Amino acid sequence: xLTTSNRGARTVRxxxxxxxxxxxxxxxxxxxxxxxxxxxxxxxxxGTSLFCDVRAEGxxxxxxxxxxxxxxxxxxxSSLEKxxxxxHFFDAGVFAxxxxxxxxxxxxxLNADDLLLHIDKxxxxxxxxxFGMSFSLPIKFPCLTVAPIFSFGNMKSQNGxxxxxxxxxxxxxxxxxxxxxxIGRLKLAALYASADIDFYADEQNGSEKLIGxxxxxxxxxxxxxxxxxxxxxxxxxxxxxxxxxxxxxxTAQNQKYFLFPYSVFNLAGNAKIDxxxxxxxxxxxxxxxxxxxxxxxxxxxxxxxxxxxxYLYKKNLFFDGSQGNYSGEIKGLAGxxxxxxxxxxxxxxxxxxxxxxxxPKKIFLIPLLFNSSGQSVSQxxxxxxxxxxxxxxxxxxxxxxxxxxxxxxx
Numbered sequence: 274x275l276t277t278s279n280r281g282a283r284t285v286r287x288x289x290x291x292x293x294x295x296x297x298x299x300x301x302x303x304x305x306x307x308x309x310x311x312x313x314x315x316x317x318x319x320g321t322s323l324f325c326d327v328r329a330e331g332x333x334x335x336x337x338x339x340x341x342x343x344x345x346x347x348x349x350x351s352s353l354e355k356x357x358x359x360x361h362f363f364d365a366g367v368f369a370x371x372x373x374x375x376x377x378x379x380x381x382x383l384n385a386d387d388l389l390l391h392i393d394k395x396x397x398x399x400x401x402x403x404f405g406m407s408f409s410l411p412i413k414f415p416c417l418t419v420a421p422i423f424s425f426g427n428m429k430s431q432n433g434x435x436x437x438x439x440x441x442x443x444x445x446x447x448x449x450x451x452x453x454x455x456i457g458r459l460k461l462a463a464l465y466a467s468a469d470i471d472f473y474a475d476e477q478n479g480s481e482k483l484i485g486x487x488x489x490x491x492x493x494x495x496x497x498x499x500x501x502x503x504x505x506x507x508x509x510x511x512x513x514x515x516x517x518x519x520x521x522x523x524t525a526q527n528q529k530y531f532l533f534p535y536s537v538f539n540l541a542g543n544a545k546i547d548x549x550x551x552x553x554x555x556x557x558x559x560x561x562x563x564x565x566x567x568x569x570x571x572x573x574x575x576x577x578x579x580x581x582x583x584y585l586y587k588k589n590l591f592f593d594g595s596q597g598n599y600s601g602e603i604k605g606l607a608g609x610x611x612x613x614x615x616x617x618x619x620x621x622x623x624x625x626x627x628x629x630x631x632x633p634k635k636i637f638l639i640p641l642l643f644n645s646s647g648q649s650v651s652q653x654x655x656x657x658x659x660x661x662x663x664x665x666x667x668x669x670x671x672x673x674x675x676x677x678x679x680x681x682x683x
Contacts, residue, residue: 305331305683312676316669320352324676326362340369343379360385360401375411375420380404383428398442399432411453420453422464440472440483458498465491474527484521484540490514494550503558511550513571518543525587534592537585544578544603548610563619568639570612578603612639628682636674 307329314322325348332341347362366379383403390396405426412419425448430441451464472484494511520541552569581600588594617634 303331303333305329306681308678308680310676310678312674313672314351315353315673317353319354320357322349322351322353322356324349338369338371340367342367355391357387357389358385359387366407373413375409375413377409378406380406381426395434397432397434398430401428401430403428403444405447416456418453418455420455422449422451422453424449440474441480442470442472444468444470458500460496460498462494463492464494465489472521481527482521483523483527484519486517486519488515488517490516492550505554505556505558507554509550509552509554509569513546513548513550515544515546515548517545534587535584536587536594538582539584540580540582542578542580542603545576546573546606547575548573552612561621561623565615565617565619567615567617568612569615570610570639572610573606573608576604576607613637614639626683630680630682632678632680634676634678636676638674 307327309327310325312324314324316322326345328343328345330341330343332339342365344365345363347364349358349360349362351358361384362381364379364381366377368377369375381404383401385401386399388398388401403426405424407422407424409420409422412421425446426444427446428442428444430443432441447466447468449464449466451462454461467487467489470486470488471482474481474483490513492511492513494509496507496509499506499508518541521539523535523538523540525536549572550570551572552567554565554567556563556565558564579600579602581598583596583598585596586592586594614637615634616637617632620631622629622631
């Protein structure tokens with residue numbers, strides 16, 4: 274018994290000495306940060322939608338390099354009548370920093386249950402799962418930094434009901450490649466992304482591909498940092514192009530119910546969108562607080578697109594089996610856009626060996642960049658609205674997009 278006790282005490286002393294050496298060794302230093310964020314997205318009489326996440330990062334710094342681990346968990350929940358969902362997102366990665374080259378790699382998982390989107394009709398998915406990886410390799414030169422980035426992944430779903438046809442959307446592969454360039458206070462970025470979004474029949478109907486699509490996009494972005502005493506201004510400008518094509522064949526055999534009144538329905542469509550992205554970030558920083566205002570806008574400057582279908586009626590007592598077709602143009606986005614104003618504040622609380630940063634934030638939707646053909650943001654002549662409904666609407670507007678986060682640096 275005495276021997277066992279001595280061994281246990283010796284083990285404790287060894288662990289204590291190793292821990293003391295780890296934290297006090299001048300060969301390397303360590304740092305740790307953790308943050309949590311809670312955002313109230315939107316609420317109405319039918320329900321509410323929330324977003325929350327937790328992040329943690331640890332780093333060891335040596336004389337000539339540093340390395341660390343990072344992880345995050347996010348949760349999106351909505352019980353609204355028109356949008357119902359519960360999604361979980363997990364991301365974990367490693368990173369290393371040297372004098373000339375940095376490296377980071379991460380893997381992420383997405384899982385969502387019982388997704389419902391109601392836009393005149395119900396669109397339901399029982400389950401969505403996604404997996405992906407991303408890599409970044411910043412290379413540092415004396416006057417600039419070049420950072421190639423690459424990411425890829427896939428997504429699949431189960432038991433989809435797209436109202437007009439039963440299907441399960443899947444993304445066999447999506448990937449993005451790009452690079453960031455930093456020259457002093459000027460930052461430039463270019464990104465190319467591609468994804469094939471396909472719709473398959475459910476397993477009971479043979480898992481046949483119903484609709485296939487090819488979607489790709491390219492974007493260029495830039496911003497420049499201007500610092501005047503305690504003020505910081507960062508104007509930004511970018512361009513975005515989207516190209517999408519889709520085609521498929523629906524038959525009475527690959528649908529759960531009859532494709533009434535057709536036996537075959539062959540469809541195809543394409544769309545191209547060009548958009549401008551612009552905005553600016555304004556911030557004022559003192560010793561223990563920072564006030565920021567960030568304006569961002571997206572304006573569609575050009576849109577082209579068309580759709581067409583060829584169909585064959587059933588041949589029975591009511592239909593003669595004749596063929597037909599129709600086509601049209603997809604338009605209505607050019608000249609429309611959306612813009613946001615984000616106002617936030619950071620308050621730093623210094624402790625002995627740590628810093629706590631508390632950050633409230635509010636996102637406002639700015640009703641600009643809508644042409645006359647766009648949907649009106651507000652309606653006139655609503656004198657029938659009661660005072661209580663007006664108060665509820667005002668409170669809903671103030672609380673929607675309101676978030677609060679806390680960050681701890683050690």
